[in-house]
Amino acid sequence: xxxxxxxxxxxxxxxxxxxxxxxxxxxxxxxxxxxxxxxxxxxxxxxxxxxxxxxxxxxxxxxxxxxxxxxxxxxxxxxxxxxxxxxxxxxxxxxxxxxxxxxxxxxxxxxxxx
Amino acid sequence: xxxxxxxxxxxxxxxxxxxxxxxxxxxxxxxxxxxxxxxxxxxxxxxxxxxxxxxxxxxxxxxxxxxxxxxxxxxxxxxxxxxxxxxxxxxxxxxxxxxxxxxxxxxxxxxxxxxxxxxxxxxxxxxxxxxxxxxxxxxxxxxxxxxxxxxxxxxxxxxxxxxxxxxxxxxxxxxxxxxxxxxxxxxxxxxxxxxxxxxxxxxxxxxxxxxxxxxxxxxxxxxxxxxxxxxxxxxxxxxxxxxxxxxxxxxxxxxxxxxxxxxxxxxxxxxxxxxxxxxxxxxxxxxxxxxxxxxxxxxxxxxxxxxxxxxxxxxxxxxxxxxxxxxxxxxxxxxxxxxxxxxxxxxxxxxxxxxxxxxxxxxxxxxxxxxxxxxxxxxxxxxxxxxxxxxxxxxxxxxxxxxxxxxxxxxxxxxxxxxxxxxxxxxxxxxxxx
Numbered sequence: 001x002x003x004x005x006x007x008x009x010x011x012x013x014x015x016x017x018x019x020x021x022x023x024x025x026x027x028x029x030x031x032x033x034x035x036x037x038x039x040x041x042x043x044x045x046x047x048x049x050x051x052x053x054x055x056x057x058x059x060x061x062x063x064x065x066x067x068x069x070x071x072x073x074x075x076x077x078x079x080x081x082x083x084x085x086x087x088x089x090x091x092x093x094x095x096x097x098x099x100x101x102x103x104x105x106x107x108x109x110x111x112x113x114x
Numbered sequence: 115x116x117x118x119x120x121x122x123x124x125x126x127x128x129x130x131x132x133x134x135x136x137x138x139x140x141x142x143x144x145x146x147x148x149x150x151x152x153x154x155x156x157x158x159x160x161x162x163x164x165x166x167x168x169x170x171x172x173x174x175x176x177x178x179x180x181x182x183x184x185x186x187x188x189x190x191x192x193x194x195x196x197x198x199x200x201x202x203x204x205x206x207x208x209x210x211x212x213x214x215x216x217x218x219x220x221x222x223x224x225x226x227x228x229x230x231x232x233x234x235x236x237x238x239x240x241x242x243x244x245x246x247x248x249x250x251x252x253x254x255x256x257x258x259x260x261x262x263x264x265x266x267x268x269x270x271x272x273x274x275x276x277x278x279x280x281x282x283x284x285x286x287x288x289x290x291x292x293x294x295x296x297x298x299x300x301x302x303x304x305x306x307x308x309x310x311x312x313x314x315x316x317x318x319x320x321x322x323x324x325x326x327x328x329x330x331x332x333x334x335x336x337x338x339x340x341x342x343x344x345x346x347x348x349x350x351x352x353x354x355x356x357x358x359x360x361x362x363x364x365x366x367x368x369x370x371x372x373x374x375x376x377x378x379x380x381x382x383x384x385x386x387x388x389x390x391x392x393x394x395x396x397x398x399x400x401x402x403x404x405x406x407x408x409x410x411x412x413x414x415x416x417x418x419x420x421x422x423x424x425x426x427x428x429x430x431x432x433x434x435x436x437x438x439x440x441x442x443x444x445x446x447x448x449x450x451x452x453x454x455x456x457x458x459x460x461x462x463x464x465x466x467x468x469x470x471x472x473x474x475x476x477x478x479x480x481x482x483x484x485x486x487x488x489x490x491x492x493x494x495x496x497x498x499x500x501x502x503x504x505x506x507x508x509x510x511x512x513x514x515x516x517x518x519x520x521x522x523x524x525x526x527x528x529x530x531x532x533x534x535x536x537x538x539x540x541x542x543x544x545x546x547x548x
Contacts, residue, residue, distance in 0.1 A: 030289045035442040037501045042148045045474075046389055050538050062150045063179060063261070064290060082538060087499045089535030091512075093475055096529050 033080075036068050040084040045091050050081050057081075115232060118302060119402060122427040122453070124217030127226050130243045130307045135402040139321035140299045140359050141412050141434040142383065142393040143422040145477065147441060147463070149390045151177050151292035158385035159296075163358070168350025171254050174357040175382045177294045181447065183261035185295075186253035189343045190426065193227070194450070196245055197428075200234035201225045205428060209454035215403070218420055219427065219453045226430020227304055227341050244304040244339040254346075261290075289447075291440040294390065296382060297344040297357035298425065298433030299323045301402065305356070308339025320395055321434070322359040330354055341429040364395070364483075366522075376521035377483045389478040394485065395522075409486045411476050411519075412436075419470060421459045423452035438463055441503050465500050465508045471532065472517040480528040484519035491515050495534040 043053050056062050057069035057077055069077050115128040159175035176185045184190060197205055201224055209220035225233065230245040239247065299316075303323050306314040313329035314336060316322070325336070325345070332352040336345040345356045360380035366372040371384075378384070383393040394412045397405035407413045415422045415436070422436035439448045439456050441464060448456045466474060472489045492514030499507045516531040 030442070030444070031505075034501070034505055035289070038147070038441045041500055046148065056150065062152070064151070064292070085538050087507075088501075089496065089498045089537045091535050092533040094531045094533055095475075095479055096531075097480060098526050098528065 032068060032071055035064075036072075036077075036080055037084050039065060039068075040081050041088050044085055044088050047090055047092055049090055050078065050085055053081050054078055115228070120226075120302065120430060120432050121216060121403065122219065122424050122432050123222035123226070123430060124213075124219065125221050127302075127430055128228050128232060129302050130228065133402060135301070135398045135400065136316055136318045136321035137398060138319060138395040139301070139398050139404075139434055140364065140393075141396050141416070141436065142296075142391060143412060143415050143436045143438065143477075144294050145390040145438045146291045146293055147390075147438060148388050149177065149292040149294055150388050151179060152387060153177055154385050154387050155294060155382035155391070158381045159357075162360070162381045164355075166350075168348045169355070172346045172348065172355065173257055174344070174346075175294070175296045176257050177292050178258065179261040179290050180293050180443075180451075181290060183258060183293075185257040186249035186343055187256075187259070188253070189249065190451075192247060193245070193341050193429070196236075196247065197225060197227070197230055200230040200245065207428075207454045214417070218417070219423070219455045222428050222430075222453075224428060226428070227339075228302075228307060228430055239338070242339070243307045243335075244341070246304065246308070246338040246341060248334060248338045249343060289443050291443055293437075294382075295342065295344070295425075296380075296435065297323065297359070298342060298431070298435040299357075299359060300434060301432035302430065303340070304429070304431050305336035305340040305345045308335040309333075310335055317361070320359070320361070320364055321398070322361055322364070323356070324358060324361075325354055325356055327351070327353055327355075341426065341431060342433070371481045372521075374521075374523055374525065376523050376525065376527075378481050379483055383478075384481045386478055392477045392484075394483045409488070411473050411484055411487050414473055414487075419462060420455055421462050421470070423455045423459055426451060427453045460503050464502050465510045468511065468513045468515055471512070472515045472530075475517050475530040475532065476519055476528075479530050480519055482521045482527045484527065485522045486520045486524075488518045488520075489515055490518065492531075495532070498535060 040053060057065045060066050115130055116132045117126045118129045118133040120127050156173060156175050156177055160173065164172045164174060173185060178184050205224035207220050207222050212218060212220050227245040231242040299322055306323060310333060311329050311331055313326045315324060317324060330353040332347060332354060334347050334354060336354050337347055345354050347354050363378040363380055366375040366377050368378055371378045377395065379393045383391040392411060396410060396412050397407060399405050404413060404417055408418045422438050424433050424436055437452060439452050439459055441460050445456060469489060473487060476484055476487060494511060495514045496512040497509050498512060500510045502508050512532060512535060514532060516529050518529045519527050521527045
C-alpha cells in the first residue's frame with residue numbers, strides 16, 4: 001500500500017495552527033527607552049560599570065539586553081548607558097563574610113599501659 | 115472539603131485537607147528586575163539532583179522569558195484560561211479593604227483551583243481535587259523554545275522565506291523579563307491535594323513539600339494538580355519527583371558551608387550570579403500566620419514592606435515564592451501574575467529608602483540563611499537620580515549604612531556596607547579634557 005503522506009522537507013512545510021511547538025504571538029507595544037533606563041539603573045545598583053553593561057548587551061545569550069543592543073546599535077546604546085550612569089552613578093558596597101568557624105576535632109587520648 | 119484561611123487571597127477557602135502548619139516555612143524572594151536569564155541556577159539544580167536516567171526533561175529549577183516562555187509551554191496561560199472558563203468574568207480582586215495582617219493584597223473574589231474543581235468539574239479530566247491539566251510530552255520537551263521568536267502577523271506576511279537560516283521573525287522590543295521558578299512549597303499544595311495515595315506531605319520542621327517515593331505509584335495526579343507544574347513524572351522509576359528544597363542544606367548538613375550546623379541556602383540560590391535570590395525560613399504560628407519578625411529579611415520584604423509578591427496568588431495554594439515585580443512590564447500583566455500589590459511594590463522598589471536599600475544588599479551575600487539582620491547607620495554619602503515607573507525621576511539619598519546578617523544560631527555571617535557611589539561621566543562632560 002502506498003504511503004499517501006507527501007514527502008516535504010521540514011523547513012519548507014506549512015505550519016499547522018494547532019502544532020504545540022509553534023508559537024503564535026504578537027509584538028507588544030512599549031517604550032524601549034524606559035526599559036533601558038530601568039535595566040541600567042538595576043545593574044548600577046549591583047556595581048556594574050558602563051563597560052560591564054555593554055559586554056552583557058553584546059552577548060546574544062542575554063536576550064533582554066541584547067535586544068536593546070540590536071535595536072539601538074553599539075554607539076547609541078553606549079551613549080544612553082553612559083547618560084544613565086552619569087545620573088544615577090554606580091553603587092558600591094563592601095561585603096565582609098564571617099570566616100566559618102573550623103569544626104572542633106576531638107582527639108582521642110590513646111595512652112597505652114594505663 | 116475543609117475550610118482553611120489563605121492570607122494571600124484574604125479569605126477562607128476550601129481545601130481537601132484540614133489546616134495544619136509547620137513550625138517554620140521555607141520561603142524565598144526572587145528579583146526578576148536584575149535576572150539576566152543565565153540559567154546558572156538551572157544547571158546548579160540539574161547537576162545536583164536531576165542528572166540521572168529518566169530525568170532528562172526534568173528541570174526542578176527553570177528560568178523562562180515572559181510573556182512567551184513557559185516550562186511546560188503555556189502552563190500559566192492554560193490554567194488561567196481554564197479558570198476563566200469555569201468562572202467567566204469572575205476572577206477578580208477587591209483591593210479596597212486591605213489589612214496588613216489578614217488581607218495584605220485585599221480579597222480575591224474568584225475561584226481558586228480547589229473551588230473551581232469542586233464547583234465546575236471537568237468530566238474530560240476525570241475526578242479532580244484541584245483544577246489542572248496534564249501537559250503533553252511536547253510541552254515538557256523544550257524548556258526555552260520560541261521565547262523571543264514568536265511567529266505573528268509579520269510571519270504571516272513574510273511567509274516561509276522568512277523562516278529558517280537568518281531568522282527575521284518579529285520580536286517584542288520591550289516588556290519581557292526572565293522568570294526564575296522552582297517549587298513554591300505552597301502552604302496548601304495543589305500536588306498534595308491531588309495525590310490519591312497521600313504520598314505527598316509537608317515537613318513539620320520547615321514546610322518543604324516532598325513526595326514519598328515508596329508510596330508514589332506514578333498516577334501523575336500531582337503533575338495535573340500542581341498549578342505551577344513543578345511535580346514531574348519520571349518514566350524509569352514510574353514515580354513523580356519534585357524539588358526537595360535541598361533539604362540537607364536546610365538542615366545544616368553541609369560541613370563546608372555550615373561548620374556549626376546552621377541552615378544554608380539551596381543550590382540554585384547559592385549559585386545565582388545575578389544576586390537576584392534571597393532564601394530563608396519564616397516562623398509560622400499555630401493558625402498558619404507568619405510570626406511577626408521584622409528583623410527577618412524575608413518577613414521584612416514580604417510582610418512589612420510588601421515589595422515581594424506571590425506568584426499567581428489567585429490559584430489559592432498560598433505559594434511561598436515571592437517576586438519583586440519587574441518595573442518596565444505592562445501593569446495589567448503584572449497584576450494578573452502577582453496580584454493587586456504590584457503598584458505599591460514597584461513604587462517602593464524604584465526609590466528605596468535607606469533601610470530597604472540596606473536589606474536588599476543581603477541578596478546572595480552569604481550561603482548561610484540569614485535569620486536576622488541589623489542595620490548600623492552611617493552618614494549620608496550621596497544623592498542619585500533614579501527613574502520612577504512613570505518615567506519621571508526622583509532623588510534617592512544614599513547612606514553609609516551597614517547591614518549585618520546573622521544565622522539561626524545568632525552568629526554573624528556577613529556584613530555589607532553601602533559606600534559612596536562612583537560616577538562615570540560621558541566624555542563630552544569632561545570640562546578639562548585636552
